[in-house]
Amino acid sequence: MEIKITKTTNPGQKPTDESKLGFGKVFTDHMFLYDWNDKEGWHDARIVPFGNLNLHPASTVFHYALEVFEGMKAYRTAEGQVQLFRPDENAKRMYNSAERIGLPPVPVDDFVQAVEELISVDKDWCPHTDGCSLYIRPFLYGTDASVGLHTLHSAQFCIIVAPSGAYYAEGINPVNIMIETEDVRAVRGGTGFTKCGGNYAAAQRATVKAEEKGFSQVLWLDGVERKYIEEVGSMNIMFKIDGKIITPSIEEKTVLPGITRKSMLQVLRDKGYTVEERKVSVEEVEKAALDGKLEEAWGTGTAAVVSPVGNLTINGEKFTINDNKIGPTTQMLYDTLTGIQWGKLEDPYGWIVPVK
Ligand code: COI
Secondary structure, three states, rough: OEEOOOOOOOOOOOOOOOOHHOOOOOOOOEEEEEEEEEEEEEEEEEEOOOOOOOOOOOEHHHHHHHEOOOOOEEOOOOOOOOEEEEOOOHHHHHHHHHHHHHHOOOOEEEEEEEHHHHHHHHHHOOOOOOOEEEEEEEEEOOEEEEEOOOOEEEEEEEEEEEEEOOOOOOOOEHHHHHOOOOOOOOOOOOOOOOOOOOHHHHHHHHEEEEEEEOEEEEEEOOOOOOOEEEOOOEEEEEEEEOOOEEEEEOOOOOOOOOOOHHHHHHHHHHHHOOOOOOOHHHHHHHHHOOOOOOOEEEEEEEOEEEEEEEEEEOOOEEEEEEHOOOHHHHHHHHHHHHHHHHHOOOOOOOOOEOOO
C-alpha cells in the first residue's frame, strides 16, 4: 500500500503538563484515511492534517451503526524509542469484527502499515511521562449516501491518535463495579465478540446508571440466563479464587477476545498458575467471596491496562475484594505488561514492534 503524506502547516500545541492529559481528549496533528468502494476496493491511502470528516448525512454509519473500531497504544521507552504492542492482533480482530458486521475488512498488512506510518509521523506527540501513552483509535464505517439498507457499496477507514493518561480516574487503584441485572450487552449469534459501536450503545444506559451511583463500570451477565459473568464495559474480567485464575470463556462469541486478556493468560500460564477459561456464575463468585476464597479480581484491556476490582455490587449488595487493595497477582500482571510495553522488561514473546 502506498500512503500519500500531507503534513500540516499548522501544528498543534503539545500538552505541556502530561499529568493532566486525561483519556482520549487531545489529538495529534495527523490522521490516516483509506477509502473503499465495490468497484475499486481499498484505495487512496493517505495521512492528512487532523480535522473533521466530510460525510453525507445519509451515510450508513449514522443510521444503521455500520461501524467497528479498535483500541491500541504506542509507548515511549526511557531511551526515547516509540513502540507498539501486538498491532497485528488488533488488525486481525478488526478484520473479524468487520466480517461480522458486513463491512469490507481492511487487509491486516494495510492496517499495521497505516498505524506504523501514522505513529512515525506523529511520534513527537508520544508522552514522556510514566503511565502515559499514545492511544490509537482505528475505526471503519459505512459511507453509502442512502438510507436504504442494502449491501454496502462504500466505506472509509480512519485512524486518529490521542496522547493519553490513565483510563480510570482511579489509575492503578481498585475500581468499583456494578453487576447489571436488567440490560444485556450480547447474545449468542450476535455481535458480542466484535468491537462494534453498537455493542457500546447497548451498554450505555447501564453505564450511565452505574456512573450516577458512583461506580466506574458495569459488569455484564450473559443475555439468556443472566447468571454467568461476561465482561466489564471496557475490559475483560479475571478472578483469583482459591489460588486458581478463572475467567469467562470467549468460546460462545459473546465476549470480546481481548488482546490484553490473551497476553495476560499467557503470562499467567508461563508463571505456572492454573488458568480456567470457562463459564463463571455470579453465584460462584458470591460464594467464593462469602467463603473468603475470592482472593483477587481484575480487569484487562488496552485502555484499562490491568485494573484491580475493589468492590463488586449486585442488587445493592457489595462484596469487597482483598480489602479494596491491589493483590499480588494483579500487581505482577500490571508490572509485567507495563514493563514490556514501556521497554523496562525484556519482551520474551515478540509482542513489541518498534516504530521507525
Ligand atoms: C480499549 O480498551 O481500547 C477500548 O476500546 C475500550 C474503550 C471503551 C475505551
